[in-house]
Amino acid sequence: MLHMRRTTTTIMTIIKTFSTIIIASLTLIACNNESDITQPSEEKVDTVIEIESVSTSTPTKTPNLSPTKETSNIPAVSPTNSVLITIQDTNELNIQFSESVLEYTQTVWQKWTDGETIGMCLIDNTDSIIPAVREAIIEYGVEEAFDELDGQNLENLSTIWDLCETLASTPSDKNNSSTVTELTATDLSFETAVSAYIVSKWSTWDKGQSMGDCLIESASSMTSETKETVIANGIEEAFDTLSGEHLNSLSETWNTCDKQAVASQSTDNTTDNTTTSDISDEPNTPRVTINIERDQVPTFQSSNTYGPFTEILQTTFQASVDTEFDQLAEKAGISIAVYSDGNLWKYAKGIATSSADMTVNTPLEIKSTSKTFMSALILDQVDDGMYSLSDTLSNVLADHPGYDSVEKDRINPDVTIAELLSMTSGLNTYHMISENFVAIEANPTWNPIEHLNMTPSGYNNPGTYKYNDTNTIILAIIAEHAAGKPLNRLYKSIFFDPLDISAALLPQDIAPSDTADEYGDRSKCGNNSGFGRMLDACNWYTKDEWLLAQGKNTWAAAGIVSTAESMARWGYELYSSQGSAISPSARSNLLNSGSIEPIVFANKPHHYGYQMAIYLMELSNGITIDIYGHIGGGGKSVMYYSPDIDLSIAILANSSLDHNRGTCGSGSTPFCILESIYGAYQ
Secondary structure, X not given: OXXXXXXXXXXXXXXXXOOOOOHHHHHHHHHOOOOOOOOOOOOOOOOEOOOOOOOOOOOOOOOOOOOOOOOXXXXXXXXXXXXXXXXXXXXXXXXXXXXXXXXXXXXXXXXXXXXXXXXXXXXXXXHHOOHHHHHHHHHHOHHHHXXXXXXXXXXXXXXXXXXXXXXXXXXXXXXXOOOOEEOOHHXXXXXXXXXXXXXXXXXXXXXXHHHHHHHHHOHHHOOHHHHHHHHHHOHHHHHHHOOHHHHHHHHHHHHHHHHHHHHXXXXXXXXXXXXXXXHOOOOOOOOOOOOOOOEOOOOXXXXXXXXXXXXXXXXXXXXHHHHHHHOOOOOOEEEEEEEEOOEEEEEEEEEEEOOEEOOOOOXXXXXXXXXXXXXXXXXXXXXXXXXXXXXXXXXXXXXXXXXXXXXXOOOOOOOEHHHHHOXXXXXXXXXXXXXXXXXXXXXXXXXXXXXXXXXXOOOOOOOOOOOOOHHHHHHHHXXXXXHOOOHHHHHHHHHHOOOOOOEEEOOOEOOOXXXXXXXXXXXXXXXXXXXXXXXXXXXXXXXXHHHHHHHHHHHHHHXXXXXXXXXXXXXXXXXXXXXXXXXXXXXXXXXOOOOOOOEEEOOEEXXXXXXXXXXXXXXXXXXXXXXXXXXXXXXXXXXXXXXOOOEEEEEEEOOOOOOOEOOOOOOEHHHHHHHHHHHHHO
């Protein structure tokens, strides 16, 4: 088949077309949870078609067309024909749309000669498709959407279809060798799969686009089995499946592309070193305030005495960390702890701030691993008879003074506590929407139940897994209401103090002054100097304001600050049969809550349960073990416990580790460290 090789930037522009909003807000959103804000694109979509008139004809669903080498222009839908939505809403919708069309192409249209061409045309021109049309395609399928739409929405879909059909039926110019590349069917499918992977998995990784482009351009250097495995499983997932020459083929190409991406970033960083410090307010005027009295927390120093692991194990543990961390091109600091039945090993290296090294006592944000405390508290309250897992939101919050103001078209009153715990409530998320972040940050009055009305209206029926922080925030509101106490004090009295865990919950607690600084891509603060300390670029915030702004937005979902030692012990106390964080019955509910079917979590197949993920890890000796835990902040926080060998591991970092390929060849840096330590101990 003749097919024009499109650059993968055409797909990335799907999530890069909206204007930049307040820089500081984008930055803080990017540093929260598992996703970053993609920067606005400066490129036009390559494969688009110019609309001269609107056609309302119903498309032929079984045409016999030929692909074309030609490209043309479809302008974005006029604002009068589209829903005004925020950047993060658009990113999520467009990613779901691209995945849905790609899946439709590979299944329903698998045997249709022109199915892939039509599908890629629809994906390339996402911005020309009204959001309501995209949603219909996601829910029903491409062809089926014609039966569900009417009026202007049907006209929009018909127009795009007709023009994509025209594109596919235009004869290819086989004599124009400069614009047409002959590809094998495998190469074509490989390009499509990598392009979709960039959108769905690497949209928040600053090197994702360049890595994907390089892999596509280097397709000829990989074996057919390598490419077929990537098509079937995904890029990172292929490392877990391949072996021998095929694994070497992918590893060598990956390493080459990674070096090129780093070199490209270094070159780009020298071209512009501007900052946006002029955004700051008047000197000494706080940007971020809150109307509650925040609790002080003690210095994070361990007062416990532990037994040691053997010298051989300690040496092996440290080598596991050094091997993976030292090879990273972009890194700040790392702190790790390993715990089992009274024995502890802890280790730290790198930097915590521009003037302080990382130590084993340095407090770090644990991001979404905070959710593990939420599920423990809910199950503890269920044990105490405050409510049951089957109780609905309307039941448990019926007498909450703020519940009547919650709009029922945004928050389903019939979702149960179990559904909130397992992320199967069907609710939308109000987090990661930039204008909501701005509003919560700017408002000194902090009342989380009022934030629920920022959730986009409409929700799905409960039952399908969809990770979002709204579930956790609602659970926190329930827990506070049932106990009549602030969440931070509940955690302190039930978990932190009894278990001697050093931790603070933002924004209700004040973060320790020596909390590690965040490091990452400073372009999110308008500074193109590349990787570095975020506060050097976002210098209109004080450190406390930076942490307060994140805490006001993420709270129970991602607002805890702790140490690796405390988190390793927490994982043991929570999940081990010898632990004392929760009762045996509550622990049984927790460990048996995993989904029947695996879901993709942290780019790996997990069974997600009550704010907890279960992963089947294969060690280098071929033995497999179950590990229970959670990940947060793009690999900044990783905590897992294995009941098979009774070992808990916590890895905390102040820069993202999840998008860095580990040396073990089976996953990211944190997973390679986990695999090595579990393997050595086993």
